[in-house]
Amino acid sequence: MCQLLGMNCNVPTDIVFSFTGFATRGGRTGDHADGWGIAFFEGAGVRHFVDYEAAVASPVAELIKRYPIKSRNVIAHIRKATQGRIALENCHPFQRELWGRYWVFAHNGDLKGFAPELNGAFRPVGSTDSELAFCYLLQEMRRRFGDVPPPLAALTPALRELCADIARHGTFNMMLSDGSALFAHCSTQLHYIVRQHPFKTAKLADEDMKVDFSTVTTPQDRVAVIVTAPLTDDETWTAFEAGELKVFVDGSPLLGA
Numbered sequence: 672m673c674q675l676l677g678m679n680c681n682v683p684t685d686i687v688f689s690f691t692g693f694a695t696r697g698g699r700t701g702d703h704a705d706g707w708g709i710a711f712f713e714g715a716g717v718r719h720f721v722d723y724e725a726a727v728a729s730p731v732a733e734l735i736k737r738y739p740i741k742s743r744n745v746i747a748h749i750r751k752a753t754q755g756r757i758a759l760e761n762c763h764p765f766q767r768e769l770w771g772r773y774w775v776f777a778h779n780g781d782l783k784g785f786a787p788e789l790n791g792a793f794r795p796v797g798s799t800d801s802e803l804a805f806c807y808l809l810q811e812m813r814r815r816f817g818d819v820p821p822p823l824a825a826l827t828p829a830l831r832e833l834c835a836d837i838a839r840h841g842t843f844n845m846m847l848s849d850g851s852a853l854f855a856h857c858s859t860q861l862h863y864i865v866r867q868h869p870f871k872t873a874k875l876a877d878e879d880m881k882v883d884f885s886t887v888t889t890p891q892d893r894v895a896v897i898v899t900a901p902l903t904d905d906e907t908w909t910a911f912e913a914g915e916l917k918v919f920v921d922g923s924p925l926l927g928a
Contacts, residue, residue: 684743
């Protein structure tokens with residue numbers, strides 16, 4: 672199946688270190704070679720890059736490794752196709768507008784018999800079950816809350832219920848963000864780590880690369896990284912529970928959310 676990577680921070684931060692290890696799984700240390708993509712929130716806008724080439728062979732992925740785009744919310748995806756042909760329109764993450772904000776979504780898993788009725792406000796361009804699920808999520812969010820964006824305290828339980836409903840059709844590991852928070856739902860496998868002061872050195876598991884975070888951060892920085900499988904072999908990652916939805920804001924998971 673595909674793999675997911677997300678980052679949520681309290682200050683704009685680059686994802687070069689984590690993406691370098693993650694992209695290596697897109698055709699070298701992993702067989703997720705059917706496309707990839709990444710989206711960076713920047714103010715009200717989103718820098719969105721996708722490619723149907725394997726991440727290890729993509730010049731666009733090489734650009735992301737070398738160009739330190741800073742963002743407070745990032746979602747990335749490397750694809751191993753289960754539904755939908757290998758094509759640009761089927762590459763995650765997907766992007767849509769709702770409530771005057773961009774929303775970005777990526778999914779890892781395979782949904783069977785998932786055929787929700789869409790009312791036309793949001794429709795998939797490609798042929799993946801993932802984009803269909805994204806359109807359905809946005810449709811139901813709008814149906815429940817109308818044209819006024821709800822507070823996080825109301826949106827979170829609604830998303831938890833919707834994700835559980837979709838997950839009845841198969842594996843639904845997903846990440847979703849509007850640039851203010853990052854939602855992550857686990858069906859089978861997700862892990863996260865929060866890096867904060869005092870920062871340490873970390874080494875990638877998939878590349879011969881390490882970084883001393885204390886040299887590139889301030890004591891006030893806080894960064895949450897969420898990924899399918901841990902990216903480093905010398906840090907302690909926390910596994911999600913099956914069926915769990917976590918909400919990350921300012922580099923921390925919200926307790927009780």
